[in-house]
Amino acid sequence: MIAWLNIDTPFPDVSRALKDPAGLLAAGADLSPPRLLEAYRQGIFPWFSEGQPILWWSTDPRMVLRTDRFTVSDSLKKTLRRIERSRHGDRLWQVTFDTVFEQVMRGCAGPRRHEQGTWISPEIIEGYTGLHQAGYAHSSEVWLNGELVGGAYGVAIGRMFYGESMFARVSDASKVALAHLVFFLRSHGVEMIDCQQETSHLASLGARPIPRDDFLRHLRGAIREPQIHGWQPLNLLETGIPPAAPAARVARA
Template sequence: MIPWLDDNAPFPDVSLALTEADGAPGLLAAGGDLSPERLLDAYRHGIFPWFSAGQPILWWSTDPRMVLFTERFTVSHSLKKTLKKVQRSMSTDGRWQIRFDSAFEQVMRACAAPRADGAGTWITEDIVRGYGGLHRRGYAHSVETWLDGRLVGGAYGVCIGRMFYGESMFARVTDASKIALAYLVHFLRKQGVVLIDCQQETAHLASLGAAPISRAAFIAHLRQATRQPPIENWHPIDLF
């Protein structure tokens, strides 16, 4: 059994999360709320919410933890060509643009839209409201790919100090989410962010250079990184 969190109840220690043998590896607790205070407390302890509509709020701390070291971000030859095209356009005709934080809720709702594979979404209205609150406080950020004035891709996540927690990405044209991610990773690396939390292990993330590390190593890193000064000025930086 996992504990039920009343509004003011603290999170249990992450070592108490369920294991593979329990059938829900990483599940730690249920209940509570999605207030900015609760969400920030969760992220500072390596915990994240993940649940579907109709379920209670479920809190997770997976072991191992999928992370992307910013120095190990992998750019394929074809993506590099695309990124050079985008960067040329940004300085010439302006058809392509990369922006930070200009359409945070739009990005969230695009990430929540049904996918081509028919998969449902975990980004409920409660999640949109909760992370919107973090965004207004300066803790949640979006990176966006725009083409001819239309939002075509992007990603969003949470940043505390020099620790970034990736949440979700979307693309409406080929490579639009990877373009956004490349600019985000480049910016974060320049700001001294060593790794990005990816939460769940997937083949797609692995293809970009992400890899699992132990929860203990992840927690040790975030304790140090979240104590660093916050990033003040979010803006895209030229890749080349």
């Protein structure tokens, strides 16, 4: 059994999340900015399909991307450099933050190959747009000839960032949007991005699962840090593309 939340019911402890389906903690409540912030501060996130009640999750293990372990392939490096030259040259390509947050969410909600439906419902869009207006949700946008062709969005509390979704209408546009978010966050002292659930795509970018207790331990410290201000993409022609730190080696007996 999971807890049913009324508007003012607090979340149960995440240790009560189910094993099957893995991570399901509670249902009900609403998606108001205060409720969403309460959830994220406890390592809880909403995820539900059309026709379902609001479902709240806390997965164990938790998929996270350490910002210094973000994997940039050789082909993505070439794409980033090409776009950077354009951003500061002919301006055919542009990368921006927080200019069309709701459009990015609607792009993420669009149809995808091999998937039916979307969890990014109008209710989700309304709730996260409220978080954006309150200064807690942010988007990264990639433009080609003035058209939005890719983006990513998530939630920032202190020095903790929770990645939500991304989309691409041209090759690698979502990865470019994510890369600019990662580089910006890394430059502002954010060590970890919450990716919530394990996927092969996230793993290819350097994300790894960790025990939920380890995730929560990091989260509790990170959310006490000051909010980040001045959200602007870095000029990678000046800073270069930050290299990924080598993976930690396991000691052998």
